[in-house]
Amino acid sequence: MSKPYVLGVDIGGTNTVFxxxxxxxxxxxxxSIKTLKHSRFEDYIEDLHSEISRxxxxxxxxxxxxxxxxxxxxxxxYTGEIxxxxxxPWGTVPMAEMVSKAFPGVPVAITNDAxxxxxxxxxxxxxxxxxxxxxxxxxxxxxxGIVVNGQLVYGHDGFAGELGHVIMKRNNGRVxxxxxxxxxxxxxxxxxxxxxxxxxLEVRTEPSMLRNLDIENITSKDVxxxxxxGDKLAKDIFDYTGNIMGEAFADxxxxxxxxxxxxxxxxxxxxxxxxKPLQASLDANVMPVFRGKTKILLSELKESDAAVLxxxxxxxxxxxxxxxxxxxxxxxxxVV
Amino acid sequence: MSKPYVLGVDIGGTNTVFxxxxxxxxxxxxxSIKTLKHSRFEDYIEDLHSEISRxxxxxxxxxxxxxxxxxxxxxxxYTGEIxxxxxxPWGTVPMAEMVSKAFPGVPVAITNDAxxxxxxxxxxxxxxxxxxxxxxxxxxxxxxGIVVNGQLVYGHDGFAGELGHVIMKRNNGRVxxxxxxxxxxxxxxxxxxxxxxxxxLEVRTEPSMLRNLDIENITSKDVxxxxxxGDKLAKDIFDYTGNIMGEAFADxxxxxxxxxxxxxxxxxxxxxxxxKPLQASLDANVMPVFRGKTKILLSELKESDAAVLxxxxxxxxxxxxxxxxxxxxxxxxxVV
Numbered sequence: 001m002s003k004p005y006v007l008g009v010d011i012g013g014t015n016t017v018f019x020x021x022x023x024x025x026x027x028x029x030x031x032s033i034k035t036l037k038h039s040r041f042e043d044y045i046e047d048l049h050s051e052i053s054r055x056x057x058x059x060x061x062x063x064x065x066x067x068x069x070x071x072x073x074x075x076x077x078y079t080g081e082i083x084x085x086x087x088x089p090w091g092t093v094p095m096a097e098m099v100s101k102a103f104p105g106v107p108v109a110i111t112n113d114a115x116x117x118x119x120x121x122x123x124x125x126x127x128x129x130x131x132x133x134x135x136x137x138x139x140x141x142x143x144x145g146i147v148v149n150g151q152l153v154y155g156h157d158g159f160a161g162e163l164g165h166v167i168m169k170r171n172n173g174r175v176x177x178x179x180x181x182x183x184x185x186x187x188x189x190x191x192x193x194x195x196x197x198x199x200x201l202e203v204r205t206e207p208s209m210l211r212n213l214d215i216e217n218i219t220s221k222d223v224x225x226x227x228x229x230g231d232k233l234a235k236d237i238f239d240y241t242g243n244i245m246g247e248a249f250a251d252x253x254x255x256x257x258x259x260x261x262x263x264x265x266x267x268x269x270x271x272x273x274x275x276k277p278l279q280a281s282l283d284a285n286v287m288p289v290f291r292g293k294t295k296i297l298l299s300e301l302k303e304s305d306a307a308v309l310x311x312x313x314x315x316x317x318x319x320x321x322x323x324x325x326x327x328x329x330x331x332x333x334x335v336v
Numbered sequence: 337m338s339k340p341y342v343l344g345v346d347i348g349g350t351n352t353v354f355x356x357x358x359x360x361x362x363x364x365x366x367x368s369i370k371t372l373k374h375s376r377f378e379d380y381i382e383d384l385h386s387e388i389s390r391x392x393x394x395x396x397x398x399x400x401x402x403x404x405x406x407x408x409x410x411x412x413x414y415t416g417e418i419x420x421x422x423x424x425p426w427g428t429v430p431m432a433e434m435v436s437k438a439f440p441g442v443p444v445a446i447t448n449d450a451x452x453x454x455x456x457x458x459x460x461x462x463x464x465x466x467x468x469x470x471x472x473x474x475x476x477x478x479x480x481g482i483v484v485n486g487q488l489v490y491g492h493d494g495f496a497g498e499l500g501h502v503i504m505k506r507n508n509g510r511v512x513x514x515x516x517x518x519x520x521x522x523x524x525x526x527x528x529x530x531x532x533x534x535x536x537l538e539v540r541t542e543p544s545m546l547r548n549l550d551i552e553n554i555t556s557k558d559v560x561x562x563x564x565x566g567d568k569l570a571k572d573i574f575d576y577t578g579n580i581m582g583e584a585f586a587d588x589x590x591x592x593x594x595x596x597x598x599x600x601x602x603x604x605x606x607x608x609x610x611x612k613p614l615q616a617s618l619d620a621n622v623m624p625v626f627r628g629k630t631k632i633l634l635s636e637l638k639e640s641d642a643a644v645l646x647x648x649x650x651x652x653x654x655x656x657x658x659x660x661x662x663x664x665x666x667x668x669x670x671v672v
Contacts, residue, residue: 166591256591
């Protein structure tokens with residue numbers, strides 16, 4: 001018999017946020033712990049377990065959790081592991097197994113943040129009812145979660161959907177954190193926009209409000225504020241960003257022909273400053289057979305809830321339980 | 337009860353080839369008709385029906401066909417239509433419906449050539465047992481069929497998988513038949529290699545066996561023969577081709593992280609001339625997390641059988657029957 005709630009856990013570099021979520025996507029209650037309070041992973045799990053248990057008890061939800069979904073950087077759906085993300089100190093850890101042991105009887109599943117965001121949008125948000133769409137998260141980096149035939153695309157190794165790292169500039173591309181050059185993320189993330197600002201200010205000579213700022217610490221928010229105030233150079237930076245994004249989306253559409261591409265994150269709130277040049281570039285660059293078919297949508301999840309909602313959406317389909325290895329295999333659950 | 341054979345039908349611009357195929361991928365018997373003998377689509381269907389019926393009767397297979405799979409240019413799995421391909425004169429025609437009416441009781445499914453090739457490879461060939469791979473067909477153009485989670489990627493409109501039309505050169509790209517410039521197909525198809533040869537011969541001054549040929553009619557086969565004979569310029573053309581292909585594959589891997597990319601078609605038979613620069617470029621360009629994980633494989637299907645085998649593979653999962661619209665819906669078959 002299915003139960004009324006799922007638990008969503010979003011593990012970030014600073015906070016781990018968890019919430020009890022119902023089938024309509026309402027966050028019934030939520031709380032958080034500091035992710036890095038404990039240097040030992042076991043201590044972190046113990047803290048997480050006791051705080052979640054307290055939240056469940058306070059909301060009379062201890063026996064009402066259908067599944068636990070976890071979103072984390074470098075999380076692998078297939079192995080249940082978090083695999084040495086740069087911003088967490090634990091190395092590779094068996095996250096799904098540890099959480100499952102802490103909550104016996106409740107199925108657990110884990111995936112990366114962008115995949116969780118895609119599931120959240122499909123379950124509760126802008127992609128409800130869609131079987132083919134792409135989620136693009138525009139934050140410090142560019143993340144992606146791809147849904148095909150109603151299922152997340154994990155790839156053979158669990159790491160599919162790195163669309164922030166398709167190459168947009170094959171010559172003289174910007175250096176990327178992934179070790180290569182010219183990745184989409186170097187241009188279309190918040191930090192990418194800030195890099196563009198520094199580049200534009202150096203190369204161009206016209207006046208700009210941005211010249212009054214400390215150029216080394218300029219942010220995408222500064223560029224946005226200047227553009228809203230009518231600054232021409234700041235607007236050009238958004239044109240430049242939207243143009244590259246449109247080129248990238250055209251190639252993504254040639255791959256999976258999605259019904260929509262859903263944008264999430266700070267930059268997605270730039271409105272027409274970003275969306276107009278993006279749509280124009282997409283129309284100009286997409287293959288004629290796909291022209292006008294793929295909608296560009298904005299996330300419909302409240303930003304403060306989105307991470308927990310996304311993780312929780314995975315809870316509805318979680319199958320893995322540490323205590324029943326044979327049943328896991330039979331259910332097609334990840335073999336942890 | 338399942339039946340021992342499927343029927344594969346491959347509709348080409350010149351011939352329509354059809355064959356009876358068993359579960360191990362043996363072509364029990366096959367034959368063909370001229371696709372363009374009849375200008376009216378109805379006459380073509382009548383001819384196809386009578387010739388297939390004759391083949392089935394001659395092989396005592398009339399009641400032994402589990403399903404009919406059809407591969408055709410611009411074929412849409414969801415609508416069952418062939419939608420105005422440039423090389424067929426009929427406009428948009430309801431192919432699945434007409435074939436189903438001709439063979440009552442036998443389920444029919446239809447898809448484009450490259451998707452059929454992918455299914456053929458998954459069912460009988462190099463991708464047996466794989467749930468995530470990409471099929472790339474290197475012919476006059478570059479086609480693709482993408483498999484994710486064991487299923488073909490059709491996209492929301494049935495036209496997904498146009499990987500021959502991702503943009504590889506954003507500046508001064510070659511003009512493509514799709515109406516844009518710089519598509520993969522302009523560089524890595526047989527005609528793309530011939531275009532490279534003309535370009536190299538014009539720009540470079542060194543001697544080459546290729547200079548003895550009529551430059552306007554040079555083919556990829558000419559380039560291959562010259563390279564095998566040790567011609568430096570011809571080898572450089574293969575390096576150039578393989579390099580672009582590796583760059584393109586690196587981006588595809590960032591999307592779906594496939595276990596393998598399977599190559600089919602004339603160019604795929606170029607051996608190390610193509611594969612060495614391709615693998616080197618892939619290794620240099622792929623995101624570190626994917627490096628060394630995705631195999632580059634060659635098709636394992638006999639070229640003369642491949643098209644019929646690919647189409648036939650779709651026959652095993654065909655569900656659509658023109659006479660049972662309600663059952664089609666219930667079975668999740670395409671609504672034609």
